[in-house]
Amino acid sequence: MSILQTTASILQLMVELRRGIRISDVISHLGMPKSTASRVMGQLETYGYLEKDEVQGTFLPGPLLLSASHLVSRQxxxxxxxxxxxxxxxxxxxxxxxxxxxxxxxxxxxxxxxxxxxxxxxxxxxxxxxxxxxxxxxxxxxxxxxxxxxxxxxxxxxxxxxxxxxxxxxxxxxxxxxxxxxxxxxxxxxxxxxxxxxxxxxxxxxxxxxxxxxxxxxxxxxxxxxxxxxxxxxxxxxxxxxxxxxxxxxxxxx
Structure with missing residues (x-):
């Protein structure tokens, strides 16, 4: 699976679950190995696609996605x-x-x-x-x-x-x-x-x-x-x- 497909699958999972997701969600729902899931989620956080709530341990839409969404909503x-x-x-x-x-x-x-x-x-x-x-x-x-x-x-x-x-x-x-x-x-x-x-x-x-x-x-x-x-x-x-x-x-x- 390409990085684009993986990213799309993770974001789609968040939409389907209607909440922030954990690495365990990615492992169980997408069948991804734990090491791969941790690495991919970390990369998506680094590039602004996701943002981690350290208290809850969940990942939410990051600043890059929110900024793009705000731009579209203004148009x-x-x-x-x-x-x-x-x-x-x-x-x-x-x-x-x-x-x-x-x-x-x-x-x-x-x-x-x-x-x-x-x-x-x-x-x-x-x-x-x-x-x-x-x-x-x-x-x-x-x-x-x-x-x-x-x-x-x-x-x-x-x-x-x-x-x-x-x-x-x-x-x-x-x-x-x-x-x-x-x-x-x-x-x-x-x-x-x-x-x-x-x-x-x-x-x-x-x-x-x-x-x-x-x-x-x-x-x-x-x-x-x-x-x-x-x-x-x-x-x-x-x-x-x-x-x-x-x-x-x-x-x-x-």
């Missing part, structure tokens, strides 16, 4: 990160993608990425809708604390929206709680007729910005298995973006 906004990842998902699945944000208790559509599967209706950038009535809205509301969520549903705008609907606040709060627990929200034949969607939300720790992104597809394709498959794809994507933006509110559980 790309949260929406840019999401856009790149969502375009890949749209190409992979053929479904339509949306990026949205919360604005004055409503969901505001920022970008639309068209897929190969035709939708009964397309929601265009600039469109607004009640946050509680969409999967993207519920994904973003799931990032709220309990007190923030209470204030949201008590706001005059939301009370006005609910007064003309058949929605029950308790059921909506439960739906948001479910999105918080699972890490994603879904909607089938709700705000858009004959359409299904699955959404995740992700934020940027540097500026508290947060956006939701979703895949939308015809309701006829929305089997339980397909909803779960899309949810896993979106959650993996959200977790990967969160690692780049420092978001700590992401639910890592699958």
């Amino acid at each position: 790309l906004t949260l929406s840019d990160h999401v856009d790149v990842a969502l375009r890949s998902l749209c190409e992979r699945t053929g479904y339509t993608g949306y990026i949205s944000m919360l604005d004055n208790q409503e969901i505001l559509v920022l970008r639309v990425i068209h897929g190969r599967h035709a939708l009964p209706a397309v929601t265009w950038p600039g469109s607004r809708s009640p946050a509680w009535g969409t999967s993207t809205g519920r994904a973003l509301l799931a990032r709220f604390s309990d007190s923030q969520l209470h204030d949201f549903f008590a706001s005059p705008r939301v009370l006005s929206q609910l007064s003309g609907s058949q929605q029950n606040v308790s059921a909506l709060v439960a739906a948001v709680a479910l999105a918080r627990d699972t890490g994603y929200a879904s909607a089938v034949n709700e705000s858009v007729t004959d359409t299904a969607s699955v959404s995740c939300a992700v934020g940027d720790a540097s500026n508290s910005e947060a956006v939701a992104f979703c895949l939308s597809f015809p309701q006829t394709l929305a089997t339980a298995e397909e909803l779960q498959r899309i949810a896993l794809l979106l959650k993996e994507t959200a977790i990967n973006i969160a690692r780049k933006t420092g978001d700590t509110l992401i639910n890592h559980q699958f």
Whole structure:
């Protein structure tokens, strides 16, 4: 194995374990001899790829990696990160993608990425809708604390929206709680007729910005298995973006 392959394997191990790693981890997970593992980890520390926590005895990303990551994060906004990842998902699945944000208790559509599967209706950038009535809205509301969520549903705008609907606040709060627990929200034949969607939300720790992104597809394709498959794809994507933006509110559980 080349030094580049070895370095990539060690860094990938850190990503998979989601923590700092020890030399014993490298030995057990990568099957590397102890002498080789010690030498390689020492070299990676010397060149700045890794940094050792002497108290815990673990290796973490070093100053070189952190500096490069910071440079990239300064060049790309949260929406840019999401856009790149969502375009890949749209190409992979053929479904339509949306990026949205919360604005004055409503969901505001920022970008639309068209897929190969035709939708009964397309929601265009600039469109607004009640946050509680969409999967993207519920994904973003799931990032709220309990007190923030209470204030949201008590706001005059939301009370006005609910007064003309058949929605029950308790059921909506439960739906948001479910999105918080699972890490994603879904909607089938709700705000858009004959359409299904699955959404995740992700934020940027540097500026508290947060956006939701979703895949939308015809309701006829929305089997339980397909909803779960899309949810896993979106959650993996959200977790990967969160690692780049420092978001700590992401639910890592699958």
